[in-house]
Amino acid sequence: MSLDQVVLLDETLTLAEMVSNSSVALEYKRSKYILEQDIQAQEMIARFAEMKEKYEEVQRFGKYHPDFHKVSAQVRTLKRELDFHENIANFKKAEKELEQLLIECSRIIAQSVSEQIKVPTGNPFFDESSCSGGCGSGGSCGCA
Numbered sequence: 001m002s003l004d005q006v007v008l009l010d011e012t013l014t015l016a017e018m019v020s021n022s023s024v025a026l027e028y029k030r031s032k033y034i035l036e037q038d039i040q041a042q043e044m045i046a047r048f049a050e051m052k053e054k055y056e057e058v059q060r061f062g063k064y065h066p067d068f069h070k071v072s073a074q075v076r077t078l079k080r081e082l083d084f085h086e087n088i089a090n091f092k093k094a095e096k097e098l099e100q101l102l103i104e105c106s107r108i109i110a111q112s113v114s115e116q117i118k119v120p121t122g123n124p125f126f127d128e129s130s131c132s133g134g135c136g137s138g139g140s141c142g143c144a
Contacts, residue, residue, distance in 0.1 A: 015105070024094075024101045031087070031094040038087045045088075048078050 019025055035041055055075045058065045065071075082088050103121050110117035 019101065019105065022101065024097050028091075028094040028098040031091040035087045035091040041085055041087050044078070044082055044085060048075075048082055051075050051078055 051071070051074055054067075054071050058068050058071045062068065083092075099122065103119065107119045110119045
């Protein structure tokens, strides 16, 4: 390993510490802790996980499964309840903000090397090119 690589790794650790100590990361950690301590929220999350398994089972057969409509409606209702629970919503917001910070850091690093380097954002709709080639559209999607 060269001296340049050692210095780069040291700087990487410094950047990681800065991100970890940022207000965005601290808010994420705080909201995660609050969510983990919220018994009602944890019960809702567990119920949703169980319901999600039932939903995946029903989805294998689609509308032909006898419980398709009932299970689908229950999943949507429970998901809505999760989305409106204060501690869950706060955690999801903090998680999204931390994700945006990490994406922006990655983008800055990548573009400092080359403008052609793509940084996945986790959302193909917002990526500059959601296709990495081989899509079969003849390049009409803009991929290379």
